[in-house]
Amino acid sequence: MSFLVGTSLLAVVTALACALPGAFVVLRRNSMLVEGIAHAVLPGIVVGYALTFDLNSPWLIVGAALAGLLVVLCNEWLIRTRLLTGDAPQGLVFPALFAAGVIMISLDFNHVHLHTEVVLIGDLNLAAFQQLIVNGVSLGPKYLYVMLVVLFVNVAFIAIFYPKLKIATFDEQFAAVLGLRTKLLYTSFMFLVSMTVVTAFHAAGAILVISLIVAPAATAHLISRRLSVMLVLTALFAVAGALAGFWIAYALDAATSATMALFYGFMFVAVASIDALATRARRRRHARTRRPEAPILPTPRDPQRTAEAQTDI
Amino acid sequence: MDPIEFFGNHTFRMVFFGTTVIGLVAGALGSFAYLRKQSLISDVIGHSALPGALLAFLIAVVVFDVNGRNMLGLIIGAVVTGTLAALFANSISARTKIRIDTAMAISLTMFFGFGMILLRVISNGLFPGKGGINDYLFGNASVITIADLNTSIAVGALALVLMLVFWKEFALRTFDPVLSTLLGFRARAIDTVMFTTIVIAIVIGVKAVGVVLMIAFVVTPPAAARQWTTTLPAMVALSAAFGAVGSGVGAYLSILLGNVPSGPVIVLTLFAIFLFSLLASPRRSVITTALRRARAREALRRDLLSEMTDT
Numbered sequence: 206m207s208f209l210v211g212t213s214l215l216a217v218v219t220a221l222a223c224a225l226p227g228a229f230v231v232l233r234r235n236s237m238l239v240e241g242i243a244h245a246v247l248p249g250i251v252v253g254y255a256l257t258f259d260l261n262s263p264w265l266i267v268g269a270a271l272a273g274l275l276v277v278l279c280n281e282w283l284i285r286t287r288l289l290t291g292d293a294p295q296g297l298v299f300p301a302l303f304a305a306g307v308i309m310i311s312l313d314f315n316h317v318h319l320h321t322e323v324v325l326i327g328d329l330n331l332a333a334f335q336q337l338i339v340n341g342v343s344l345g346p347k348y349l350y351v352m353l354v355v356l357f358v359n360v361a362f363i364a365i366f367y368p369k370l371k372i373a374t375f376d377e378q379f380a381a382v383l384g385l386r387t388k389l390l391y392t393s394f395m396f397l398v399s400m401t402v403v404t405a406f407h408a409a410g411a412i413l414v415i416s417l418i419v420a421p422a423a424t425a426h427l428i429s430r431r432l433s434v435m436l437v438l439t440a441l442f443a444v445a446g447a448l449a450g451f452w453i454a455y456a457l458d459a460a461t462s463a464t465m466a467l468f469y470g471f472m473f474v475a476v477a478s479i480d481a482l483a484t485r486a487r488r489r490r491h492a493r494t495r496r497p498e499a500p501i502l503p504t505p506r507d508p509q510r511t512a513e514a515q516t517d518i
Numbered sequence: 519m520d521p522i523e524f525f526g527n528h529t530f531r532m533v534f535f536g537t538t539v540i541g542l543v544a545g546a547l548g549s550f551a552y553l554r555k556q557s558l559i560s561d562v563i564g565h566s567a568l569p570g571a572l573l574a575f576l577i578a579v580v581v582f583d584v585n586g587r588n589m590l591g592l593i594i595g596a597v598v599t600g601t602l603a604a605l606f607a608n609s610i611s612a613r614t615k616i617r618i619d620t621a622m623a624i625s626l627t628m629f630f631g632f633g634m635i636l637l638r639v640i641s642n643g644l645f646p647g648k649g650g651i652n653d654y655l656f657g658n659a660s661v662i663t664i665a666d667l668n669t670s671i672a673v674g675a676l677a678l679v680l681m682l683v684f685w686k687e688f689a690l691r692t693f694d695p696v697l698s699t700l701l702g703f704r705a706r707a708i709d710t711v712m713f714t715t716i717v718i719a720i721v722i723g724v725k726a727v728g729v730v731l732m733i734a735f736v737v738t739p740p741a742a743a744r745q746w747t748t749t750l751p752a753m754v755a756l757s758a759a760f761g762a763v764g765s766g767v768g769a770y771l772s773i774l775l776g777n778v779p780s781g782p783v784i785v786l787t788l789f790a791i792f793l794f795s796l797l798a799s800p801r802r803s804v805i806t807t808a809l810r811r812a813r814a815r816e817a818l819r820r821d822l823l824s825e826m827t828d829t
Contacts, residue, residue, distance in 0.1 A: 231616075231620050234617055234619050234620070235619070236619040236620040236622070236623040237558050237561070237619045237622055237623055238619075239623070240561065240623055240626065244730070283796075286796070286804055286807070288744075288745060288796060288802055288803065288804070288807075289741055289744070289796075290552065290553070290555055290744075291552065291554070291555025291556065291557055292555060292556070292557050292558045292619075293552055293555075293557040293737055293740075293741050295557075295558060296557045296558050296560070296561060296733055296734075296737040297737055297738060297741055297789070297792065300731055300733055300734035300737075300738075300785050300789075301734070301785060301786060301789035303730070303731065303782075303785075304731060304734070304781070304782035304783075304785035304786050304789075305782070305786065307656060307731075307779060307781075307782040308778055308779070308782045308783065308786070311777065311778055311779055311782075312777070312778060412627055412630050412631055412634065413627075413631075415623055415626070415627050416623075416624075416627040416628075416631065419620055419623040419624060419627070420624055420627070423616050423620045423624060426615070426616065426620075427614060427615070427616065459635050459638065459639075460634050460635050460637075460638040462631075462634070463631040463632070463633075463634035463635045463638070464631070464635060465631075466627045466628070466630075466631035466634075467628055467631040467632055467635065469627070470624055470625075470627060470628030470631070471628075473624055477610070477613075477614050477616075480614075481613065481614075
């Protein structure tokens with residue numbers, strides 16, 4: 206397998222592994238929590254690296270994922286104390302964890318030679334550098350197989366718990382009434398997300414990881430009304446964005462992860478604009494064909510969202 | 519290290535006063551972001567300040583042929599991109615069915631990604647003064663000059679003066695937006711001024727603290743101050759004090775430890791202040807709540823017992 210093909214495959218698999226759980230993250234309004242997780246795993250990575258000296262060690266991945274989960278659990282606890290307001294609980298814990306990670310790195314904690322910038326930016330090409338060679342035949346980057354495992358675990362989790370996840374995502378109270386252990390489900394799901402973030406870190410860096418989790422799912426959410434459709438579209442957008450973003454970055458010789466993140470953003474904006482134009486055209490056609498005396502129904506609005514839009518600063 | 523030696527050193531003095539000013543301004547103005555339940559937007563603004571600061575660097579170096587690290591240029595560039603990012607996030611959530619948290623994440627990754635591309639362009643190119651440009655990510659308080667400090671003080675003071683001049687409007691809009699509109703205040707105008715002051719409070723920290731950790735300066739002091747106070751003036755004043763003291767102490771500690779960036783140490787100091795306030799503030803805190811609950815339970819038990827013995 207040539208280096209370029211292997212690297213773009215790594216990009217596709219990483220994108221899929223992140224984007225599929227991302228669909229539930231977006232629907233559950235946890236996008237900014239993922240941003241917190243992506244920062245908070247840093248001390249976990251540093252400590253894990255200092256103990257194992259292997260960025261691919263499963264111990265490191267689990268340890269760092271626990272650091273990410275800490276943000277989720279602390280967020281829940283802070284909300285439960287009812288002493289804080291708004292979205293502040295989400296913004297209080299992760300900067301402290303991230304700061305602890307930066308300090309550890311700068312103190313050269315146990316001679317860890319990590320660069321904070323590398324962690325933030327990540328480098329797909331660097332992650333793809335170690336090739337798996339069997340009998341003299343290159344089978345693509347080693348890290349590709351790590352991400353394949355993560356992808357498999359994520360798909361398996363979603364497939365097994367699909368009905369439960371669906372109910373818990375759209376109507377948590379109903380799920381609780383049915384006797385589902387929503388809290389356990391939610392915590393294990395967020396642990397999985399956290400683990401995905403940690404493994405994808407190496408290939409993508411913090412910023413692209415957030416983009417991979419949030420952007421394809423949000424793009425799919427724009428134009429789908431069913432969860433199953435949304436998941437399929439999420440996967441399609443994730444793959445298309447990974448390939449296009451990777452090759453654009455390659456052609457322009459720009460920073461790979463950053464270019465891909467930007468490309469996913471533009472893809473979202475493009476789909477949102479096309480969708481808005483299509484809706485407007487449909488409305489106009491509707492207005493023309495409708496008889497003048499027909500009552501014009503007001504579009505139903507979610508009162509909570511309207512209130513949200515009004516308090517924007 | 520004794521204080522005389524500490525303040526006798528120019529670099530230490532700059533680090534100390536530079537970060538204290540940032541902590542003071544961000545703490546005061548962060549209160550309004552906190553009370554309006556919009557704390558996380560400061561993370562978007564912080565990250566999005568990166569492309570602005572770098573564009574300002576490029577324009578200063580390429581077009582005007584002056585020092586690219588000019589604080590005023592940096593602040594202007596960062597205010598522009600930070601504001602654009604926040605407006606972008608708000609417009610996504612207003613126009614599509616995507617909610618504000620996802621909109622913020624998309625806006626943040628786009629602007630920060632663009633910043634990262636610029637960062638690569640600058641470090642690969644031949645620009646004078648590009649050394650250490652990576653410091654914008656995590657900040658480097660030891661490169662603050664007297665001119666930088668004066669600019670931060672001037673710009674920060676401007677934001678605080680705006681806050682004091684529009685105090686009444688800010689307070690009303692924060693606590694009773696409907697009444698404020700009924701009384702004839704223009705919501706959009708007040709929001710613009712309030713928002714601008716918050717953006718200023720965030721971007722003056724880019725050079726010393728970096729874009730990634732600025733959120734802590736805006737979110738943590740108000741969350742701590744809220745546990746001790748019940749009025750707006752008290753909360754803003756205490757939050758500013760927490761920000762200033764936390765930054766000063768953190769800067770001092772970072773120098774004492776040596777070879778540790780001051781931004782992260784300050785963030786941990788602020789977090790310690792917050793944790794203490796949340797756990798042990800006498801008015802409202804985890805411990806007070808637990809005690810009150812235990813006392814109420816005990817009282818209820820006594821009442822029930824006495825009723826049982828009465829009958």
